[in-house]
Amino acid sequence: MNELVEKDVILEVNNLRTSFYTDEGEVKAVNGISFSIKEGSTLGIVGESGSGKSITSLSILQLFAGTTGKIIDGEILFKGENLLEKTHKEMMKLRGNSISMIFQEPMTSLNPTMTCGEQIAETIRTHQKLSKTETKLKAIEMLRLVGIPEPEKRIKLFPYQLSGGMRQRVMIAIALSCNPDLLIADEPTTALDVTIQAQILELIKNLQKELGTSLIMITHDLGVIAEMCDFVAVMYCGKIIEYTDIRTLFNSPKHPYTVGLLNSVPSHEMDSDEDLKIISGTVPSPYDLPTGCLFSPRCPHAKAVCHESMPELRVHEDGGLVSCFIYEHDKWQEER
Amino acid sequence: MLVFIIRRILQTIPVLIGVTFVVFIMLHLMPGDPAVVIGGEAASPETLAQIREDLGLNDSVPVQYFRFLSGALRGDLGMSMRNRDRAVVDEIFDARFAITVQLAVVSTAFSVLLGLVIGIVSATRKYSIADTGLMLFALLGLSMPNFWLGILMMNFFAVTLRILPTSGWGTWQQMIMPVVMLGVTGTAVIARMTRASLLDVLNQDYIRTAYSKGLAERKVIFKHALRNALIPVITVVGLQFGGLLAGAILTETVFAINGLGRLIVQSIANRDFPMAQGAILVVATLFVLVNMIVDITYKIVNRRIDLN
Numbered sequence: 044m045n046e047l048v049e050k051d052v053i054l055e056v057n058n059l060r061t062s063f064y065t066d067e068g069e070v071k072a073v074n075g076i077s078f079s080i081k082e083g084s085t086l087g088i089v090g091e092s093g094s095g096k097s098i099t100s101l102s103i104l105q106l107f108a109g110t111t112g113k114i115i116d117g118e119i120l121f122k123g124e125n126l127l128e129k130t131h132k133e134m135m136k137l138r139g140n141s142i143s144m145i146f147q148e149p150m151t152s153l154n155p156t157m158t159c160g161e162q163i164a165e166t167i168r169t170h171q172k173l174s175k176t177e178t179k180l181k182a183i184e185m186l187r188l189v190g191i192p193e194p195e196k197r198i199k200l201f202p203y204q205l206s207g208g209m210r211q212r213v214m215i216a217i218a219l220s221c222n223p224d225l226l227i228a229d230e231p232t233t234a235l236d237v238t239i240q241a242q243i244l245e246l247i248k249n250l251q252k253e254l255g256t257s258l259i260m261i262t263h264d265l266g267v268i269a270e271m272c273d274f275v276a277v278m279y280c281g282k283i284i285e286y287t288d289i290r291t292l293f294n295s296p297k298h299p300y301t302v303g304l305l306n307s308v309p310s311h312e313m314d315s316d317e318d319l320k321i322i323s324g325t326v327p328s329p330y331d332l333p334t335g336c337l338f339s340p341r342c343p344h345a346k347a348v349c350h351e352s353m354p355e356l357r358v359h360e361d362g363g364l365v366s367c368f369i370y371e372h373d374k375w376q377e378e379r
Numbered sequence: 380m381l382v383f384i385i386r387r388i389l390q391t392i393p394v395l396i397g398v399t400f401v402v403f404i405m406l407h408l409m410p411g412d413p414a415v416v417i418g419g420e421a422a423s424p425e426t427l428a429q430i431r432e433d434l435g436l437n438d439s440v441p442v443q444y445f446r447f448l449s450g451a452l453r454g455d456l457g458m459s460m461r462n463r464d465r466a467v468v469d470e471i472f473d474a475r476f477a478i479t480v481q482l483a484v485v486s487t488a489f490s491v492l493l494g495l496v497i498g499i500v501s502a503t504r505k506y507s508i509a510d511t512g513l514m515l516f517a518l519l520g521l522s523m524p525n526f527w528l529g530i531l532m533m534n535f536f537a538v539t540l541r542i543l544p545t546s547g548w549g550t551w552q553q554m555i556m557p558v559v560m561l562g563v564t565g566t567a568v569i570a571r572m573t574r575a576s577l578l579d580v581l582n583q584d585y586i587r588t589a590y591s592k593g594l595a596e597r598k599v600i601f602k603h604a605l606r607n608a609l610i611p612v613i614t615v616v617g618l619q620f621g622g623l624l625a626g627a628i629l630t631e632t633v634f635a636i637n638g639l640g641r642l643i644v645q646s647i648a649n650r651d652f653p654m655a656q657g658a659i660l661v662v663a664t665l666f667v668l669v670n671m672i673v674d675i676t677y678k679i680v681n682r683r684i685d686l687n
Contacts, residue, residue: 109582135594136593138592151583153585153588155585156606156607170593
């Protein structure tokens with residue numbers, strides 16, 4: 044575990060709580076999570092839709108304009124400074140400059156009425172004092188960096204004239220144009236074809252190495268996690284239920300939910316007529332969360348204690364963190 | 380694109396022919412004998428017969444229609460019946476046309492400016508007191524009959540306060556009330572449209588992207604959101620402008636402005652058939668042409684953002 048909190052930590056999130064307010068009441072989208080990222084490393088956040096992983100990423104940049112989302116507790120320490128205490132202006136200086144973000148939908152994440160070049164140049168102009176020509180050259184340079192052929196011509200194109208993969212490359216160019224210290228990629232490949240997915244992941248990986256950027260990779264795809272990450276946080280209903288390094292996660296997953304997720308991935312050894320293993324039940328409604336462990340209604344091992352109280356995230360003997368009573372031997376044995 | 384423009388222009392031809400037909404039939408179904416209008420109540424049957432013969436009223440209806448149509452194509456809409464030395468075309472284009480177009484243009488500018496401001500303020504302060512107040516105001520503007528608004532304004536500003544002239548057209552003081560009366564509906568429509576469209580755009584992914592780049596809210600709204608939100612508004616503005624030309628009838632009547640609208644009303648009241656026919660035809664043609672221009676503009680603007 045010491046590995047996770049060593050120095051050179053670029054981002055540290057402590058007990059973050061983010062809620063949305065709807066007509067039906069408060070939705071605790073992120074419910075007290077903590078994690079940290081070392082400089083240059085990659086943290087994966089994995090979970091089903093609605094687990095709060097995207098909201099976690101939006102919380103870091105406080106991108107809640109036009110929504111009812113609000114961070115109600117916790118701290119987000121970026122290079123030791125709490126982002127939640129920053130003013131609007133200070134946050135604006137950080138966004139796209141020190142911390143930037145790539146979104147899930149390349150089809151809709153670019154402004155349809157602006158050329159790609161202008162959308163890249165805009166970020167450069169906002170954060171750096173460059174002349175017009177320098178800005179343009181930098182935009183072209185960024186397009187070249189993300190592997191777009193003939194960037195001098197492509198900067199004049201509108202998003203609708205580019206394919207999904209190309210648009211995602213433009214998004215990456217925008218995000219990296221000011222050499223951010225931290226890049227947050229929110230399901231960057233989910234909307235793309237499988238072959239393009241591999242290319243984009245490869246691109247992000249290479250650029251990360253080249254520029255020394257730290258990366259948060261948000262995904263529901265364990266394949267992406269295996270490919271990209273050093274550490275993984277598994278989220279369920281707004282909480283982190285397992286947090287460990289990549290090897291431990293795949294070699295010996297601890298939490299029954301993580302085990303279920305890994306089992307539900309189809310493998311080559313399976314017979315074609317064999318059913319995929321699924322996790323029974325569905326993600327509970329955010330308005331009606333179960334008491335006790337949030338996973339208890341779907342957990343094959345659940346005992347009475349699981350329905351009564353919430354297990355804490357504890358250090359496991361192999362160094363990872365897990366929140367499950369199975370690993371709290373005293374409570375688990377008592378039950379029997 | 381060129382094909383679209385050509386096809387759109389060609390499409391207006393049958394519409395315009397249809398317009399001439401409807402205008403012609405409408406005037407023919409109107410009660411009243413043009414011969415009596417010209418000759419007067421006391422004219423003898425022989426005189427009336429002579430006048431009918433002169434005007435070609437004894438010809439069959441199709442013959443009369445084609446005479447009207449071919450005249451219209453040559454830019455000849457006949458002579459006024461009230462003032463038989465005055466050509467309809469001269470009366471319309473020398474005296475009336477410019478006033479109505481001015482009124483419509485100024486009213487549209489007023490609607491667009493005020494409508495956009497209200498829409499943007501409302502959308503960016505969704506559900507605030509300002510938003511609720513402005514939308515209530517827009518609803519009022521939309522539901523209030525505008526001739527009544529015109530009369531109320533006239534009573535207040537011209538009669539009670541005596542700060543604006545009651546009628547006429549020319550000075551800027553004379554323009555204020557007619558422009559407000561004619562523009563208020565458009566203002567309300569544009570305000571509501573801008574608000575809805577902007578709220579929709581503000582929820583789009585690319586707005587979040589814009590914020591994630593570190594742009595200030597002002598820049599996100601004016602540079603990223605508004606540009607996209609205005610596309611549906613353009614259509615509304617175009618339709619409003621076309622509608623204003625027709626709406627000018629009421630405004631011109633209330634404020635005694637000698638434009639095309641008032642000409643239509645006066646010539647119908649006077650049973651001046653060629654004049655009414657000509658004026659209606661010009662207004663209808665303008666409406667068709669404005670719509671055509673709006674369609675083409677929209678297509679050109681929209682082409683760039685077509686997502687598929």
